[in-house]
Amino acid sequence: xxxxxxxxxxxxxxxxxxxxxxxFCSYAAALIGLDAAGIPKVVxxxxxxxxxxxxxxxxxxxxxxxxxxxRSSHPIVADIILNQISLDYTQTLQAPAGEAxxxxxxxxxxxxxxxxxxxxxxxxxxxxxxxxxTIGGRxxxxxxxxxxxxxxxxxxxxxxxxxxCIQAANPNxxxxxxxxxxxxxxxxxxxxxxxxxxxxxxxxxxxxxxxxLPELDGQGRPKEFYSRRVHDTCYRRPYYDAGLxxxxxxxxxxxxxxxxxxxxxxxxxxxxxxxxxxxxxxxxYPIQSGHGCLGCSENNFWDNGPFYRHLASFPGFGIETTxxxxxxxxxxxxxxxxxxxxxxxxxxxxxxxxxxxxxSANNEKNKGEGE
Amino acid sequence: MAxxxxxxxRVYVWEFPVRLYHWVNAICVALLIVTGYLIGKPIAIxxxxxxxxxxxxxxxxxxxxxxxxxxxxxxxxxxxxGFVGNTYARWQNFIPWKKSQWHEIKEILKVDILQRDxxxxxxxxxxxxxxxxxxxxxxxxxxxAFTGFAxxxxxxxxFFPQLFSWVVPFMGGDFAVRQWHHMFMWFFIxxxxxxxxLVFYHDYVEGRGTTSSMVGGWKFEREEDL
Numbered sequence: 001x002x003x004x005x006x007x008x009x010x011x012x013x014x015x016x017x018x019x020x021x022x023x024f025c026s027y028a029a030a031l032i033g034l035d036a037a038g039i040p041k042v043v044x045x046x047x048x049x050x051x052x053x054x055x056x057x058x059x060x061x062x063x064x065x066x067x068x069x070x071r072s073s074h075p076i077v078a079d080i081i082l083n084q085i086s087l088d089y090t091q092t093l094q095a096p097a098g099e100a101x102x103x104x105x106x107x108x109x110x111x112x113x114x115x116x117x118x119x120x121x122x123x124x125x126x127x128x129x130x131x132x133x134t135i136g137g138r139x140x141x142x143x144x145x146x147x148x149x150x151x152x153x154x155x156x157x158x159x160x161x162x163x164x165c166i167q168a169a170n171p172n173x174x175x176x177x178x179x180x181x182x183x184x185x186x187x188x189x190x191x192x193x194x195x196x197x198x199x200x201x202x203x204x205x206x207x208x209x210x211x212x213l214p215e216l217d218g219q220g221r222p223k224e225f226y227s228r229r230v231h232d233t234c235y236r237r238p239y240y241d242a243g244l245x246x247x248x249x250x251x252x253x254x255x256x257x258x259x260x261x262x263x264x265x266x267x268x269x270x271x272x273x274x275x276x277x278x279x280x281x282x283x284x285y286p287i288q289s290g291h292g293c294l295g296c297s298e299n300n301f302w303d304n305g306p307f308y309r310h311l312a313s314f315p316g317f318g319i320e321t322t323x324x325x326x327x328x329x330x331x332x333x334x335x336x337x338x339x340x341x342x343x344x345x346x347x348x349x350x351x352x353x354x355x356x357x358x359x360s361a362n363n364e365k366n367k368g369e370g371e
Numbered sequence: 372m373a374x375x376x377x378x379x380x381r382v383y384v385w386e387f388p389v390r391l392y393h394w395v396n397a398i399c400v401a402l403l404i405v406t407g408y409l410i411g412k413p414i415a416i417x418x419x420x421x422x423x424x425x426x427x428x429x430x431x432x433x434x435x436x437x438x439x440x441x442x443x444x445x446x447x448x449x450x451x452x453g454f455v456g457n458t459y460a461r462w463q464n465f466i467p468w469k470k471s472q473w474h475e476i477k478e479i480l481k482v483d484i485l486q487r488d489x490x491x492x493x494x495x496x497x498x499x500x501x502x503x504x505x506x507x508x509x510x511x512x513x514x515x516a517f518t519g520f521a522x523x524x525x526x527x528x529x530f531f532p533q534l535f536s537w538v539v540p541f542m543g544g545d546f547a548v549r550q551w552h553h554m555f556m557w558f559f560i561x562x563x564x565x566x567x568x569l570v571f572y573h574d575y576v577e578g579r580g581t582t583s584s585m586v587g588g589w590k591f592e593r594e595e596d597l
Contacts, residue, residue, distance in 0.1 A: 218540040229525055229545075243428030247415050262413060269545035271525075299544040311411065312550055323550070324412070327557030334561045338568040341486075348486045349576060356578050359377065 007046040007208075021046075031202040031277075032209070033224055045209040052208070053108050054117040055147055056090035059133050059140040060167045060176055061122030063092055065158035068194035071280065072201050088116075091135070102136050109150055117207070118151035120144065123160040123167045124182055125174035132174040141182065148183050153207055155188045156180060157200065159297060162189035162220075169302035180220055188213060189220040191272075193296035198277050199225045219299075221271070230293050231267035233275035236260070254290060264308040265292030272297045379591040382495055384459045384584055392449045393585055399442035400559055406435035407556050436523060443516045446509070459496030465506040467499055475499035482576065483569065489576055492596050501569075511558050518542070518552040 011021060025042045034041065056066075087093065089105040096104060108116055122140075125132035130139030148154055156179040159165035167176030180187040190203055203222055206214045214222040231237065239245070239259040246254045246263050261268070267275075270293055274285040286293055292308070295301040304312050311322040346353075385393075409431050418425070453462040467473050479500040481487045497505065520531070521538035522545060542548050574581040584590045 218537060232526065238422040241429035241432075242420070242422040242425045243413060243416065243431075244420075244422055245413055245415065262415075266546065269549055271545075295546065298546060300547070304546045304550075311553065312546070323554040323557065327554075327560065330557060331560050331564065334564045338564060341568070341572070344486060345572060345575065349488065352488050352576065 006048060007051055010051065028202070028205045028209075031198055032206045032214075042205070042209050049208060051086045052115060052117050052152070053086045053088045053112050054119055055088060055105055055108060055151075056093075056119040056121065057143060057147060058091045059120070059122030059124050059144070059160075060174070061158065061160045063121070064194040065121045065160075065200070066090075066092055068197045069157075069200050070197075072197040105147075109147060113150040115152050116150065117204075118147050118154045119157055120154065120161045120179050121157040123164050123176035123178060125167070126177045126182075127173075127175035144179065144182060148185060151185070153188070153213070154179070154183065154185060155190060155203060156220075157190055158195055159191045159193045159301070162191035162297075163299045165193055166302050169300075186213060186216075187220055188216065188222060191221065191226075191297040193301075195297070196225075196273060196277055196279060199273055217271075225273040225277075226271045226297070228271065228273075228276075229268060230270045230272050230275050230287070231265075233273075234267050234287055235275065236287060249290075257290075260287060260290075260292040262310060263292045264306070264310055266295030266298070266301070266304075266307075267293040270295040270298050378594040379579075380594055380597055381589045382592050382597075383457075383588055384496055384590045385588045386452075386457055386460065387588070388448065388452050389456065389460050390585055390588060392445055392452070395441065395445045396449075399438045399445065400563070402434060402438040403442060404556060404559055404563075406431050406438070407553075410435060411553050411556075439516070439519050439523075442512075443520075446512050446516070450509075464494075464497050464499075464502045465509070467503055472499040472502075476503065483572070492593075493573075493577060495579070495590050495592050498573075508562060511555055515552065515555055518548050518555075521548055522552060 008021060022039075022043065025046060026036075026039050029039045029042045058066075088108040089101065091101075094101055094104070122133075124130065124140045124144055126141065130141040133140040135143060156162045160167060160176070161179045164172070164176050164178050167174065168178070178189075180189060188203060190200060192199070199222075202224070203214065206222070206224075214224060217223050217227060219226075231240070236257060236259045239257070240261055244253065244256075244258040246258045246260050248254065249263065259265070265287065267287060274293070275287070278285045278288070294307055295304065298304075306313065309322070311324065314321045314323055314326050317326065409428075413428060416427075452460055453465070467476060475491075475494060476499045478491055479493065479498050482489055482493075483500070517535055517538050520535035521542075524532040524536040524539070525545070527533075539545055539548055542551065570581055570585075579591045580589060
């Protein structure tokens with residue numbers, strides 16, 4: 001086994017200048033939240049540390065995570081997947097096929113046991129022994145468990161691997177299951193459909209620079225990118241606080257760029273970095289283009305429909321019925337019941353009330369007699 | 372004389388902390404319902420103002436959050452009073468753990484739903500059915516407080532709301548938490564309608580000052596029942 005070249009050696013070979021390399025390092029440092037003093041750390045990590053081998057598994061997914069990744073905004077960031085880490089196995093990008101491809105995976109797992117990075121894209125079907133997703137004649141569950149055993153780091157790319165996404169939407173016919181529910185090792189969840197390219201590369205950068213997992217929240221997501229709501233970082237937030245809302249997609253308020261809250265925007269319940277890093281080299285993000293957030297990085301977002309309404313439909317009552325409809329019916333029912341009760345009380349209790357009145361009159365009379 | 376004259380004595384049922392709790396709670400719940408409904412479904416107002424010239428939605432949310440804090444700590448005071456207050460305020464009134472309480476629940480159901488006449492003596496404090504319903508209401512209070520502070524925790528860095536941040540992953544995300552929090556708002560609306568009506572109804576058929584008792588604290592009991 002020859003010495004694994006460092007990332008710098010790798011990119012110098014492909015003709016990238018020192019200046020570009022440093023520019024990339026400061027960019028990467030900024031992404032993972034380091035200040036200027038932290039840049040040398042990043043430079044050092046990329047110059048000296050050997051590139052860790054990586055296995056990228058694809059299960060129930062649409063490859064949009066990979067597509068997003070190769071569109072990272074910085075030109076060299078795009079090279080991360082191909083250069084910075086040595087991608088030994090990924091069905092969609094690798095040159096070898098068939099048994100040769102499988103062999104490169106088994107070789108990596110054997111030679112770099114306890115050292116390689118495992119990247120998983122897609123959910124794993126658990127129903128009927130996992131027959132709904134097989135590669136090379138083996139089920140996704142088997143492949144995942146085998147690859148996870150010797151992995152130094154496991155990252156679940158995208159909503160499929162982090163929370164099941166559309167495969168796990170009701171009624172979840174294949175029992176699609178997110179990676180962290182199958183493995184008992186720590187898993188970094190990087191949800192999103194797809195996740196933001198720069199976030200994906202920053203998570204890997206963090207591991208390369210510090211050699212450990214980034215700080216994770218209660219749902220296993222890196223706090224750097226998933227601790228704030230899209231709503232709190234949205235440039236339309238002032239319209240929300242001012243109570244200026246778009247009422248319909250073609251009204252004057254939509255043209256003025258008011259808040260999309262009433263159009264069902266999921267910004268207030270979605271934790272992601274979209275409003276900060278934006279997409280496609282910082283060009284835009286859904287809300288900026290006039291469409292509400294769908295909450296694609298949140299659990300069960302497919303089942304929280306309809307997308308264009310603030311409240312979800314009430315389970316079991318059809319798609320147009322919200323909690324408010326049910327509540328209004330019950331509330332009006334209670335008022336009507338109470339009114340009917342008041343009327344019948346006066347009919348049925350006439351005797352009782354008359355008795356009370358008579359008793360009271362007697363008291364008055366007795367009082368008069370006593371004097 | 373056709374009707375026997377009954378002599379009533381007054382009984383100090385609701386101590387000042389109980390009455391204060393009740394009205395603070397009532398005001399908070401009313402504010403929370405109105406502001407909560409607006410937050411869920413903001414009204415459309417037409418104006419020529421720019422965003423920096425107004426802040427009405429922010430104010431509505433502010434009132435909601437302040438009321439929520441008062442609501443929650445007021446409730447904690449009431450729980451405390453359930454252990455140190457007088458016999459009518461004690462926690463035992465809220466949980467039917469005695470056979471006699473279940474018996475009274477059945478009797479009250481007959482009076483309330485079948486509209487029978489009041490046959491037996493009804494407890495002078497909370498009747499057993501009311502007590503049980505208030506206990507369930509307290510559980511809803513807690514649910515609303517937990518889900519509400521959980522939603523609030525992502526907007527606040529202060530210590531207290533952070534205690535509830537675990538609720539969000541537990542319930543599967545902010546969307547689910549918001550949905551449940553919104554749904555239970557309707558519980559309070561329906562509760563308020565029925566509660567106010569039943570107070571008037573029991574005042575009417577019992578004639579013991581049920582309505583005014585929450586203002587002055589006094590109820591009236593037949594001398595022979597004391």
